[in-house]
Amino acid sequence: MIRINLLPADLRRGNRIPPKVLAAAFGSAIAASAAVGWFGIVWFGDLGQAESSLQEVQATLAEREKRVVYHDALDANRKDYSGRVQTIQEIAKSRRLWSKFMDELIDVANNNGDTERHLSWFDGITVKNDLKKGPTVTMPGNVQDADKSKLANFHEDLEAAPFAAELDSKSDPVFKLEVDKVRIPPQSMAFPLTLQFKSPVAEQKKPVAKPAAPKGK
Amino acid sequence: MANWTQKKQLIAILGGAAGICLLAAGGVYHAQGQIEELNRQVEEKRQAIAAAETKIAQIPNLEKDVIILRENLDEYVKILPDSKELNAFVRMLQQFERQSGILGTGLIKKNARADKSKNRFAAIEYTYEMTATLWQFLKFINLIENYERFVSITDFSITAGGKGKNDDTRDGDVVHTVKLALQTYTYNGKAAGKEVEIPDYSAQREALREEIWKRMQAIKIEKYEHRGHQGRRDIFVDPRERGDQRTDGPSPAEQRALVDKYVTEVSRLREMLQRMRKPDTTLFEQYALEKGLREGLEKLSGEVNVDETRLSYAPFRLRWAKEVVQPLEDLRTQVQDVAKVEPKRVDPFLPKADMEQLVADMQRECGNGQLEDAKNRYESVANRLGVPSTDPRYELAVAAKAWHHKASTAIDFKGMDLRIQGVVVNRGGRSGVLMNGETYEEGDYVSDDLLVKLVEEEQVWFVFRGLTLVRTM
Numbered sequence: 001m002i003r004i005n006l007l008p009a010d011l012r013r014g015n016r017i018p019p020k021v022l023a024a025a026f027g028s029a030i031a032a033s034a035a036v037g038w039f040g041i042v043w044f045g046d047l048g049q050a051e052s053s054l055q056e057v058q059a060t061l062a063e064r065e066k067r068v069v070y071h072d073a074l075d076a077n078r079k080d081y082s083g084r085v086q087t088i089q090e091i092a093k094s095r096r097l098w099s100k101f102m103d104e105l106i107d108v109a110n111n112n113g114d115t116e117r118h119l120s121w122f123d124g125i126t127v128k129n130d131l132k133k134g135p136t137v138t139m140p141g142n143v144q145d146a147d148k149s150k151l152a153n154f155h156e157d158l159e160a161a162p163f164a165a166e167l168d169s170k171s172d173p174v175f176k177l178e179v180d181k182v183r184i185p186p187q188s189m190a191f192p193l194t195l196q197f198k199s200p201v202a203e204q205k206k207p208v209a210k211p212a213a214p215k216g217k
Numbered sequence: 218m219a220n221w222t223q224k225k226q227l228i229a230i231l232g233g234a235a236g237i238c239l240l241a242a243g244g245v246y247h248a249q250g251q252i253e254e255l256n257r258q259v260e261e262k263r264q265a266i267a268a269a270e271t272k273i274a275q276i277p278n279l280e281k282d283v284i285i286l287r288e289n290l291d292e293y294v295k296i297l298p299d300s301k302e303l304n305a306f307v308r309m310l311q312q313f314e315r316q317s318g319i320l321g322t323g324l325i326k327k328n329a330r331a332d333k334s335k336n337r338f339a340a341i342e343y344t345y346e347m348t349a350t351l352w353q354f355l356k357f358i359n360l361i362e363n364y365e366r367f368v369s370i371t372d373f374s375i376t377a378g379g380k381g382k383n384d385d386t387r388d389g390d391v392v393h394t395v396k397l398a399l400q401t402y403t404y405n406g407k408a409a410g411k412e413v414e415i416p417d418y419s420a421q422r423e424a425l426r427e428e429i430w431k432r433m434q435a436i437k438i439e440k441y442e443h444r445g446h447q448g449r450r451d452i453f454v455d456p457r458e459r460g461d462q463r464t465d466g467p468s469p470a471e472q473r474a475l476v477d478k479y480v481t482e483v484s485r486l487r488e489m490l491q492r493m494r495k496p497d498t499t500l501f502e503q504y505a506l507e508k509g510l511r512e513g514l515e516k517l518s519g520e521v522n523v524d525e526t527r528l529s530y531a532p533f534r535l536r537w538a539k540e541v542v543q544p545l546e547d548l549r550t551q552v553q554d555v556a557k558v559e560p561k562r563v564d565p566f567l568p569k570a571d572m573e574q575l576v577a578d579m580q581r582e583c584g585n586g587q588l589e590d591a592k593n594r595y596e597s598v599a600n601r602l603g604v605p606s607t608d609p610r611y612e613l614a615v616a617a618k619a620w621h622h623k624a625s626t627a628i629d630f631k632g633m634d635l636r637i638q639g640v641v642v643n644r645g646g647r648s649g650v651l652m653n654g655e656t657y658e659e660g661d662y663v664s665d666d667l668l669v670k671l672v673e674e675e676q677v678w679f680v681f682r683g684l685t686l687v688r689t690m
């Protein structure tokens with residue numbers, strides 16, 4: 001028997017969208033929409049917000065930059081000036097005032113005019129500076145008379161002189177008796193004298209007060 | 218698609234949906250990456266802002282520091298210049314040479330050493346040769362050490378002169394040969410560009426004035442003021458006498474005695490001054506001591522100048538300077554100070570007790586015939602006896618003045634040339650006296666202020682300036 005389906009094509013059973021397909025299509029559409037929506041939120045929401053935050057901080061930073069440039073310029077000036085001060089202090093530490101030393105040495109030799117304790121004089125003086133060792137003073141000296149205690153007195157007075165605190169070492173009292181018939185009295189004790197001063201470099205290694213630093217550093 | 222089987226359709230739909238989801242997920246992943254990158258950048262910028270704000274917070278202190286340092290910049294440049302300025306340095310040496318009196322014989326610049334230490338300063342070295350006395354040399358190096366530019370004396374040597382009889386001398390001091398190594402410095406640090414303009418600079422500088430001054434003190438380099446000769450002997454000269462040279466002056470032993478004599482005299486004057494200042498010393502004694510002190514000082518000052526030239530033995534010169542010349546100068550100053558203080562006394566007149574003492578002493582001295590002492594005693598305090606009549610001490614002052622008048626009159630009378638050659642005593646009438654070859658009767662005037670009052674066998678009474686005086690024969 002021949003059957004003739006008189007239903008319109010779209011209502012015919014064989015041509016209808018099957019429910020499974022329909023459900024799948026519906027589900028897929030929801031899933032795809034959700035995915036696209038999520039992307040949209042992330043792209044236009046979070047990313048946009050991050051971009052605007054960045055623009056905001058960039059603007060703030062740009063504003064601060066002007067003051068930072070001023071700060072850096074000030075800092076450069078300060079470093080320049082402080083460097084010079086530090087340099088002055090560094091080289092000042094390496095200097096010894098020889099006029100002061102000589103004045104003190106003359107006082108020791110003159111001994112307030114007391115010629116009974118000792119009467120001394122020198123044939124010359126040589127001062128050699130060595131940054132590592134410190135300055136060395138070499139002075140061939142003489143003490144009038146043959147009385148050895150006068151030589152000891154002179155060395156004692158040297159040890160009590162103000163500059164003695166800066167000495168690293170001093171030569172010991174030794175002598176050679178000399179006779180000069182032209183002089184009155186003719187006898188004198190000639191002695192070598194070497195004074196070794198402490199090195200200013202070694203002194204600098206000790207902790208010293210730093211030059212005044214600016215506050216808030 | 219219409220012909221697709223259901224299975225195919227399902228696959229297509231689900232596949233398409235899965236694809237879209239995957240694309241969306243990929244997009245989200247990509248966007249998250251970008252967000253993270255942006256957030257990282259934001260975080261970095263925030264840190265940069267925080268760092269900038271820290272720096273900005275430091276600006277006030279930094280400005281303060283720069284102002285202080287900048288205000289002292291001139292001082293730094295003077296001490297440690299940027300440029301060598303060696304012409305000025307050499308000119309300075311010439312100026313110091315003239316001031317000290319040394320005679321420069323050579324100035325050699327040492328070759329600059331290659332500076333590998335990257336120091337912020339470069340040393341420039343000179344060797345200076347000269348002839349100078351010890352005192353000239355010390356003055357010269359002291360001037361260098363106190364110079365505004367930093368100069369260091371590294372090495373030096375003195376070769377003593379004065380070995381022979383006829384050595385070169387300047388101002389009486391032996392000339393030595395001196396070699397000196399000088400070092401000066403220039404600043405190597407790179408300048409940090411131009412000075413930053415600080416807003417409101419003047420007002421800030423005013424506010425920091427004290428701090429600027431303090432910081433300036435911190436960079437001052439150590440200096441020393443050389444004390445000069447001060448009578449000390451040159452330690453590079455053999456002080457012993459030369460037996461081969463004749464000297465006209467006193468021997469060392471005599472010179473020592475001379476110094477000792479002056480030291481004793483100065484001690485005596487010093488003791489007088491101390492006694493004068495003691496609280497239990499009466500004002501009268503004070504005046505007498507002051508007078509003695511002044512006279513002693515005057516006498517000694519004159520003698521010191523003469524005897525100073527006789528001191529040729531060097532070791533005694535310091536003692537002379539320290540124990541004679543200086544104390545004399547101190548005494549002179551102290552006596553002048555006493556004189557300055559005097560007008561400030563509240564009571565310008567002698568106290569009652571002192572006046573009573575004065576009158577008693579004058580009376581005693583006039584009675585003993587010590588007329589000069591009585592007169593001097595009065596005159597030493599005369600300027601403090603002019604008390605007004607309302608003062609209770611007035612009578613004492615008048616009494617003292619009366620004794621002074623008596624003493625002075627008696628002294629003048631004593632000094633008059635009255636040679637009594639004979640007398641005629643007439644009991645019933647006027648007696649007479651032969652004096653200086655002339656005769657005078659009682660009541661006759663010898664001169665305007667001298668009257669013959671009474672003539673007796675052994676003595677003649679005169680009235681001299683209102684005072685009755687007796688001349689015995």
